[in-house]
Amino acid sequence: MNSLQEKFISANSRLNNELNYIIQAFINFYGEKHRDYIVNVLRDLKVIWYDDIDFKEEKEIRNVIVTPLPEDQINEYLKKHDKKCFSQSAYIDEIDVLVLPLSYDITHIIHEMNHKISSHTLSLEPLKIISGMCTSVEKNGGVVQENSDLNEAINQKMTLEILDELRKLGLEIQYTPSWQENMFPLINLFYESFKDLLKDLYISGDILSFIKIIGTENYFEFSQTMFMKGFRVKRRLIKGKIPIVTEDDVKEVESIVALMQNFICESKMSEDKRKI
Numbered sequence: 165m166n167s168l169q170e171k172f173i174s175a176n177s178r179l180n181n182e183l184n185y186i187i188q189a190f191i192n193f194y195g196e197k198h199r200d201y202i203v204n205v206l207r208d209l210k211v212i213w214y215d216d217i218d219f220k221e222e223k224e225i226r227n228v229i230v231t232p233l234p235e236d237q238i239n240e241y242l243k244k245h246d247k248k249c250f251s252q253s254a255y256i257d258e259i260d261v262l263v264l265p266l267s268y269d270i271t272h273i274i275h276e277m278n279h280k281i282s283s284h285t286l287s288l289e290p291l292k293i294i295s296g297m298c299t300s301v302e303k304n305g306g307v308v309q310e311n312s313d314l315n316e317a318i319n320q321k322m323t324l325e326i327l328d329e330l331r332k333l334g335l336e337i338q339y340t341p342s343w344q345e346n347m348f349p350l351i352n353l354f355y356e357s358f359k360d361l362l363k364d365l366y367i368s369g370d371i372l373s374f375i376k377i378i379g380t381e382n383y384f385e386f387s388q389t390m391f392m393k394g395f396r397v398k399r400r401l402i403k404g405k406i407p408i409v410t411e412d413d414v415k416e417v418e419s420i421v422a423l424m425q426n427f428i429c430e431s432k433m434s435e436d437k438r439k440i
């Protein structure tokens with residue numbers, strides 16, 4: 165038995181042993197009312213494990229991945245998709261596959277499972293997917309994504325809370341920080357203000373209702389601003405610099421969140437008036 169197989173047996177059996185706890189942690193985070201949905205989505209997982217322990221870029225992809233999925237299915241995936249997708253933690257919506265690290269990095273595992281929870285495929289050809297706040301639409305042979313960085317930061321915020329739920333269930337959690345956390349100062353107020361709405365959005369994929377509640381104009385302004393600021397954070401990270409989010413950046417974003425809060429208050433007031 166080679167060492168890749170050994171690592172696979174250990175990671176795979178650990179996931180099988182912990183899956184019920186993981187499902188319960190997701191239910192505790194999203195709420196009991198979503199139990200059926202969560203159990204359904206997380207019960208049968210298609211997982212490809214990649215070797216992040218002895219990771220070498222130049223290795224043949226088949227030498228770094230291992231999976232219980234059938235051989236011909238894997239060949240099919242490898243033919244159609246960029247091989248790079250299978251050598252880093254990911255959830256690949258189109259084929260509903262989780263790519264997870266053999267080191268069993270639980271932060272990565274929960275983060276990717278949360279992508280799976282929030283992924284709603286509207287159409288495969290042309291590709292149209294809503295994943296939390298991120299929308300992916302196929303256009304002219306490419307895929308255009310909106311709110312990708314913003315959604316990554318929100319997903320990571322949720323991941324930390326789900327890890328806390330796992331701790332409460334008695335699991336020992338070794339947490340690893342990730343790049344998305346550099347964006348946390350920008351989204352703290354947004355996340356705390358609309359956490360319940362965001363949870364519902366993740367479960368339902370109903371982005372239109374979410375936009376209607378916080379106000380269409382506010383949504384687009386927020387999206388645009390977060391895109392610019394997220395872009396800057398990522399560019400600095402790629403260049404190996406410390407990503408700086410200034411107080412002014414935070415103020416600018418939070419002023420839009422205040423507009424959203426006002427919008428919700430005003431809609432509630434006018435609704436109450438209508439009831440009278």
Ligand SMILES: [Zn+2]
Nearest residue numbers: 275279316319
């Ligand atoms: Zn992600």
